[in-house]
Amino acid sequence: MSNSSSLNEFLLLAFADTRELQLLHFSLFLGIYLAALMGNGLIITAIACDHRLHTPMYFFLLNLSVLDLGSISVTVPKSMANSLWDTKAISSSGCAVQVFFFLFLFAAEFYLLTVMAYDRYVAICKPLHYGTLMDSRACVKMAAVALASGFFNAVVHTADTFSIPLCQGNRVDQFFCEVPPLLKLSCSDSYLREVGLIVVSLCLIFGFFIFIVLSYVQIFTAVLRIPSEQGRHKAFSMCLPHLAVVSLFISTVIFAYLKPPSISSPALDLVLSVLYAVVPPTMNPLIYSMRNKELKDALKKLVQLVLFQQQ
DSSP states (O other): OBBBGOOOOOOOOSSSSSSSHHHHHHHHHHHHHHHHHHHHHHHHHHHOOOOOOOSSHHHHHHHHHHHHHHHHHHHHHEEEEEEHHTTTTEHHHHHHHHHHHHHHHHHHHHHHHHHHHHHHHHHHHOOGGGHHHHHHHHHHHHHHHHHHHHHHHHHHHHHHHHTSSSSSSBBBSSSOOOOHHHHHBSSSSSSHHHHHHHHHHHHHHHHHHHHHHHHHHHHHHHHHSSHHHHHHHHHHHHHHHHHHHHHHHHHHHHHHHSSSSGGOHHHHHHHHHHHTTTTHHHHHHHHHSOHHHHHHHHHHHHHHHHHHOOO
16 A cells, blocks of 8 residues: 555646647647636736725725736646646645645635625625725735635645645546546545545535625615616626626536536536636636726726736
């Protein structure tokens, strides 16, 4: 019986076996990665440089973009490098780093999305108390709690996963190191401890999801009571992007982990992993900038400033 610590490397699931398809995968992922870097980088720069965007909503959006940059950087570059160099290997330490940072950023992002739902709830349902409940100190504390919760989640799951004895080989059925595929390599009942921790985490996530749903029920109830059409449009433009991001985030994860075993296959699991690990960080900047006039104006000014300096 070999322990995970005795394995020098793991073999990740490849997107393609032929050289032409490997180069195509590298090119596609390179385009997606650059789009995510540019989109999130522009949002971070625009919010940091425009004093009109120094509000709680944009403070949380800046943090979300930072987490998105981190999460896509954990998985995509290694997959691109493997396709480019025609290999499937990742070192044991590299695998542990991937698991830790993916769990950390993934959990922190979900907690931050919950905080953003609360921010929208206070802004629309309790506008007179918004300045008190969402002052700068409160916002920093909420963001810090989201990061600390994600860090604690990552430490617990990573330490527990890599303490489990593995004897089913070193082939990971995923294009990056993740806990469920690693548990399939275990050879004792000790993996049930990690399964229990995952169930607890899923229950917490479900609780936060219910909080988000209830928040938006009250938000939409309050918005529909606004007499002016312009007021309703402005309120919806503030809330719908966040709701779209939450829906994309939750739906892809739920379908990936709760799909019937009868339809499970390595190819489908690979596609679903791209949907929840790669698509949200790339799409979030587009979703947030589509209906937000203030953010679009700030981005236009930033792009114009960059083009002017290049002339």
